[in-house]
Amino acid sequence: MLEVEDLRSAYGRIEVVKGVSLKVAAGEIVALVGSNGAGKTTLLRALSGVQPITGGRIRLQGESIEKAPPHRRVALGMAHVPEGRQVFAPLSVEDNLRLGAFQRNDDIAVDLERVYTLFPALADKRRQAAGGLSGGQQQMLAMGRALMARPKLLLLDEPSMGLAPLLVQQILDVVASLKAEGVTVLLVEQNATAALAIADRGYVIETGRISLQGSGAALLRDPKVREAYLGV
Amino acid sequence: MPEFLQFLFSGLTVGAVYAMVALGFTLIYNASDVVNFAQGEFVMIGGMVTAFLGYAGVPLPLAALLAIAVAIVVGLLLHALAIEPARGASAVTLIIITIGASIFLRGAAQVIFDKQAHKIPAFSGDAPITFMGAAILPQSLWVLGGAVVTFVAIFLFMDRTLLGKAVLATASNRLAAQLVGINTRTVMALSFGASAAIGALAGILITPITLTSYDAGILLALKGFAAAMLGGMGNPLGAVLGGILLGLFEQFSAGYVSSSYKDAVAFITILLVLFVMPSGLLGRRAVERV
Numbered sequence: 338m339l340e341v342e343d344l345r346s347a348y349g350r351i352e353v354v355k356g357v358s359l360k361v362a363a364g365e366i367v368a369l370v371g372s373n374g375a376g377k378t379t380l381l382r383a384l385s386g387v388q389p390i391t392g393g394r395i396r397l398q399g400e401s402i403e404k405a406p407p408h409r410r411v412a413l414g415m416a417h418v419p420e421g422r423q424v425f426a427p428l429s430v431e432d433n434l435r436l437g438a439f440q441r442n443d444d445i446a447v448d449l450e451r452v453y454t455l456f457p458a459l460a461d462k463r464r465q466a467a468g469g470l471s472g473g474q475q476q477m478l479a480m481g482r483a484l485m486a487r488p489k490l491l492l493l494d495e496p497s498m499g500l501a502p503l504l505v506q507q508i509l510d511v512v513a514s515l516k517a518e519g520v521t522v523l524l525v526e527q528n529a530t531a532a533l534a535i536a537d538r539g540y541v542i543e544t545g546r547i548s549l550q551g552s553g554a555a556l557l558r559d560p561k562v563r564e565a566y567l568g569v
Numbered sequence: 570m571p572e573f574l575q576f577l578f579s580g581l582t583v584g585a586v587y588a589m590v591a592l593g594f595t596l597i598y599n600a601s602d603v604v605n606f607a608q609g610e611f612v613m614i615g616g617m618v619t620a621f622l623g624y625a626g627v628p629l630p631l632a633a634l635l636a637i638a639v640a641i642v643v644g645l646l647l648h649a650l651a652i653e654p655a656r657g658a659s660a661v662t663l664i665i666i667t668i669g670a671s672i673f674l675r676g677a678a679q680v681i682f683d684k685q686a687h688k689i690p691a692f693s694g695d696a697p698i699t700f701m702g703a704a705i706l707p708q709s710l711w712v713l714g715g716a717v718v719t720f721v722a723i724f725l726f727m728d729r730t731l732l733g734k735a736v737l738a739t740a741s742n743r744l745a746a747q748l749v750g751i752n753t754r755t756v757m758a759l760s761f762g763a764s765a766a767i768g769a770l771a772g773i774l775i776t777p778i779t780l781t782s783y784d785a786g787i788l789l790a791l792k793g794f795a796a797a798m799l800g801g802m803g804n805p806l807g808a809v810l811g812g813i814l815l816g817l818f819e820q821f822s823a824g825y826v827s828s829s830y831k832d833a834v835a836f837i838t839i840l841l842v843l844f845v846m847p848s849g850l851l852g853r854r855a856v857e858r859v
């Protein structure tokens with residue numbers, strides 16, 4: 338589904354993604370874990386095209402997309418739920434969702450109902466401004482908005498950040514359920530335990546480079562991972 | 570009483586024009602954070618192109634449509650050649666670019682047209698309508714009607730169409746807009762084109778009353794900017810409200826105090842807004858700050 342080769346990205350002259358290669362196969366959940374400032378967000382932004390790259394290749398379903406503008410990548414099946422939710426605050430919940438389907442031309446009624454079924458809290462607030470939602474509801478909205486595009490590949494940047502444990506579980510359950518529907522997921526998390534637990538495979542990123550990779554279960558058992566990210 | 574009505578009516582008429590210019594500022598500001606000081610030149614282009622096509626024998630409605638088309642092309646070129654290449658530059662740099670563009674457009678108009686004042690014939694004649702003792706020009710009704718139609722069209726577009734929502738989404742969060750697949754560059758181009766069209770229409774409507782010339786845009790940009798600040802930069806409703814209020818202040822102070830202060834009203838408004846309420850009457854919609 339996604340193949341990334343030697344990807345590099347920099348802020349000014351400071352390179353923060355230093356030659357990352359990774360693969361996500363169709364139908365997989367892949368977790369990308371790493372500490373504060375490791376470059377996870379920058380990597381995802383580079384994948385969706387809102388962050389310039391300084392080198393490397395990105396292929397989505399075999400097609401090179403590193404030169405494509407962000408909206409093209411959405412049309413090709415990529416959806417990115419950014420760090421910090423980034424909902425359209427003055428617009429209603431339903432308008433946020435409709436805009437999620439901006440690149441589609443077919444009927445979206447089914448998809449709206451599906452999002453409201455996944456996140457019932459949103460259904461009651463469909464006419465309210467998104468800016469008035471709680472943090473957890475905004476996260477649900479950001480995910481629902483991305484799902485409206487019917488993505489083949491979903492990029493999730495710390496969906497559990499700042500949420501109560503119960504909500505974290507709800508969000509991760511939804512991520513796991515997407516797999517059953519055939520959506521491929523690249524999940525970025527600082528909460529490594531939770532992310533690796535639902536992931537098929539995982540990558541550990543340290544200061545812009547992949548330092549470890551393996552199955553979710555294997556990484557959870559890895560002494561280095563346990564020490565560095567799980568605080569064990 | 571007739572005097573009051575007279576000032577009220579002329580205030581609403583010029584206010585409608587300021588509101589249209591302010592709406593143009595707002596549309597571009599929302600889509601791109603650019604304060605476009607070439608906004609007044611769109612108004613000038615509308616009036617001048619219509620006037621000169623009229624001299625050449627083109628019927629008025631066709632001349633007006635062509636003038637709007639010319640303004641749209643200029644607006645799109647301004648975006649593509651001056652704003653887009655400087656994407657990511659600071660707000661001050663972008664303002665300087667638009668000021669440069671406005672000087673360039675004025676120079677070009679001076680060369681292509683001339684330095685004289687020009688008139689377009691009033692759409693429905695010059696005979697004033699008397700209303701409770703006040704004399705109202707039929708052209709004033711055209712200005713007010715044209716402004717109302719423009720405002721309603723813009724608000725319906727924003728409120729009822731997905732593309733309109735995409736414009737609002739781009740204004741509220743450009744990153745998220747890109748991530749849902751909105752081509753934010755196209756949205757910016759659209760807002761430059763729409764602002765240019767609105768400005769040109771304002772110029773066509775008001776020129777039969779005020780005349781126009783190559784440099785008519787300077788004062789109009791200033792007044793439209795003052796109106797946008799007064800209403801709250803970035804708020805389309807605020808732009809309309811600010812424009813109408815500024816027009817009324819101006820005409821009433823000209824009528825009851827002295828017409829020599831007329832143009833100072835806009836400056837005083839800008840200063841007062843900056844000191845007393847920098848976010849204007851309506852500000853940016855409050856939820857946007859969450």
Ligand SMILES: Nc1ncnc2c1ncn2[C@@H]1O[C@H](COP(=O)(O)OP(=O)(O)OP(=O)(O)O)[C@@H](O)[C@H]1O
Nearest residue numbers: 348353371372373374375376377378379380420527
């Ligand atoms: N806009 C920016 N300008 C300059 N440097 C930045 C910018 N954004 C991030 N950085 C730097 O780039 C590095 C990687 O940041 P990034 O946000 O990608 O990390 P992250 O792994 O997502 O961290 P976190 O877990 O805190 O979200 C950090 O050192 C950060 O300080």
Ligand SMILES: [Mg+2]
Nearest residue numbers: 377378379420
């Ligand atoms: Mg991050």
